[in-house]
Amino acid sequence: MDLQAEEGLSTTSFPVLVATAVPVERDAVARALPGAAEEIRLPGGSVRRTAAGLDLLAAGVGPALAAATTAGALTAAALAGRPYRLVVSAGIGGGFLPGAPVGSLVVADAITAADLGAETADGFLPVTELGFGTITHRPPESLVRVVSEATGARTGTILTGSTVTGTADRAAVLRDRHPGALAEGMEGFGVAEAAAAHGVPVLEIRAVSNPVGPRDRAAWRIADALAALTEAFGKLAPALES
Numbered sequence: 300m301d302l303q304a305e306e307g308l309s310t311t312s313f314p315v316l317v318a319t320a321v322p323v324e325r326d327a328v329a330r331a332l333p334g335a336a337e338e339i340r341l342p343g344g345s346v347r348r349t350a351a352g353l354d355l356l357a358a359g360v361g362p363a364l365a366a367a368t369t370a371g372a373l374t375a376a377a378l379a380g381r382p383y384r385l386v387v388s389a390g391i392g393g394g395f396l397p398g399a400p401v402g403s404l405v406v407a408d409a410i411t412a413a414d415l416g417a418e419t420a421d422g423f424l425p426v427t428e429l430g431f432g433t434i435t436h437r438p439p440e441s442l443v444r445v446v447s448e449a450t451g452a453r454t455g456t457i458l459t460g461s462t463v464t465g466t467a468d469r470a471a472v473l474r475d476r477h478p479g480a481l482a483e484g485m486e487g488f489g490v491a492e493a494a495a496a497h498g499v500p501v502l503e504i505r506a507v508s509n510p511v512g513p514r515d516r517a518a519w520r521i522a523d524a525l526a527a528l529t530e531a532f533g534k535l536a537p538a539l540e541s
């Protein structure tokens with residue numbers, strides 16, 4: 300169905316775009332939202348429009364694909380005359396212990412690219428120190444507070460990387476560079492870059508499926524984290540609508 304033809308279906312004319320990485324995360328968010336939903340085709344993907352006024356997008360794994368897909372959805376909505384008023388990057392993620400144990404929820408007060416820069420003989424230099432771009436997007440404080448109060452989410456930096464941390468050494472490096480980090484994912488910064496390009500505020504919410512550290516795939520609690528994501532959006536959707 301054409302996006303423009305869909306005008307007026309939503310409960311709000313300025314809906315919220317929720318970008319997850321994969322369909323199971325999108326479906327976990329959808330389970331929290333009662334009422335009919337409709338699939339809207341876009342170039343490079345599709346958006347699930349819910350009666351709650353949240354459009355759900357499985358934007359892909361990793362910052363580059365997530366940025367490209369999110370930018371496509373933002374552009375399509377703007378061209379259709381119903382631009383999004385907020386973008387939410389949501390999904391499962393790694394949690395830094397002890398601040399963010401498995402099963403907990405984290406909302407970002409800073410969305411930071413952990414590996415965007417250059418290695419030098421003297422260590423890692425972020426792109427900002429090379430004179431380019433940005434490595435951090437800051438969600439509006441008032442919205443972060445709304446999410447935290449509605450869901451009980453812990454507030455801190457969520458790091459974005461193209462590689463899932465898999466060793467204690469790498470986790471220690473990240474802690475050292477980002478003392479405020481509570482969680483790690485692979486999409487938040489990409490989604491935030493797309494939102495910033497459209498002048499739309501962004502949030503990132505991660506349900507913790509595994510600790511950040513030595514890789515132990517068997518210990519990942521993906522089902523529990525997806526359930527936490529559903530519970531969070533059940534509380535969040537009414538708060539975001541208001």
Ligand SMILES: O=C(O)c1cccc(C(=O)CC[C@H]2O[C@@H](n3cnc4c(=O)[nH]cnc43)[C@H](O)[C@@H]2O)c1
Pocket residue numbers: 320321360361390391392393394462463464483484485486508509510511516
């Ligand atoms: O290592 C594996 O065997 C493996 C199997 C299934 C999935 C993965 C992923 O890497 C999924 C990445 C996916 O989930 C988010 N995520 C979850 N935990 C973390 C983490 O500790 N660090 C970074 N990202 C994480 C991420 O946003 C991706 O969308 C691996």
